Amino acid sequence: MYAPRCRPRLRPLPAIILLRFLFFPSHRRNPRLPRIPLRSPAEKLVGALLNAAVFVALVTAVTFLLVLLYYYNFTGFLKAYMRFSAFFVLASMGGSILISFLRRFSLPLDAPSALLLIFNFSVIGFLSVFSNAVPILVRQSYMVALAIIVAAWFTKLPEWTTWILLVALAIYDLAAVLCPRGPLRILLNLASSRDEELPALIYESRPTISLVSSERGRDQPESSWSDLSSSLGFSEQDNELESTRGIRLGLGDFIFYSVLVGRAAMYDLMTVYACFIAILSGLGFTLILLSIYRHALPALPISITLGVVFYFLTRLVLEPFVVGASMSLVMF
């Protein structure tokens, strides 16, 4: 039963993708990059597979470390580490992006103001990760900003590595969440058995609030109680506000969706549109599955599969057709 009031508003996903594409447009032939010697496809493939294998191994190891720390109740350390990493990413990687911006457009911003702005930006991000006193909108915006910054840096990976990495991570995600011994599954079971929230960087859509009034007298088995209360002339109504949890999406998923679209942006605008639609429909399909299965599901596999398939179809099949047809003035 899917309650209709739980309408998840995942507007930031298009926002991220749009922002990412607008701010970091495609540079197909960047004259500033040094010429690297061309390697054969076989070498590139082997290199990419090695890179992806190392990355997935590292991710698995770190996730198991996380499980261990959470199992032994080092939750305070985990939260502190996540705050520190959010601060560091915003300050160093976000700061680098700002510096590149200033250089590229030659904006005459002075150093003290720039440093003050970066410092403020990072500290409020640091506070917004786990604090209660920050508005939900600000917290969501910071999650989006973190995802954009990390994805922007991820696009500096070489192309073959990026694609093989995305596919490898989708498979890893599937295994880690659905296998009974998968690290993420263990983490989620631990958290739910302790009935507390996982300390994690998660984007949560705004929970919905509704007013539920329940008459206390109803729970009493004896009818005499309710007779007594009605005879006394007051009805005890418990006006409680009930909130349902929002839809949650891990920040890693956001980042890899953005990496996919970013890499598509480095080819052509057509691939961007194709991948954008593919990812959103994959996400929608995952949400449908979520409402059927009612437990945590991996968000990466369906979207990444659709995204990769659509990227290669667009690049290899659609683009030559459309460009050829328009240049010959046949269609479009």
Added chain:
Amino acid sequence: MERGREPDADVESQTVGSSNRLIRSADTSGGGGTAGSGHSAVWPTVDGALGLSEERSLEYARSFFLRGFCLLPFLWAVNCFYFWPVLRNRSCTSFDLIRPYVVRSAICFLIFIILLSSWVLTFALGGERLFGPVWKELVMYNVANKLGLPGWM
């Protein structure tokens, strides 16, 4: 860049059956058991019922205001944004403890913005004509080049 620090890949379900009830029932702030008065209580935060209650928001308002003096003026802005209902509702007496801090945060943030924008505009528009060779020492991209700070592209 480790990904493992963010346990990702879960789109957690909304468990409709076991929805979390908020800790406070709304009629305690109104006092008395009259039905229907609870949901008309005004929340001090812009998040409404999802935000802080009045008692806890006082300490946060104060601490954000004081921390803003440590070169963090945007904390004042966050304070004002978060406690916007407190600024708007002058008549509601239950906010009288929080209001001074929020008003002071707003004033300090306005002053800061005026100072910052005047300085930035002077720096940008004046340029070397106004400042001389010091301008080149102060502008951010030169400082970044001198310190060897890496750019993104």
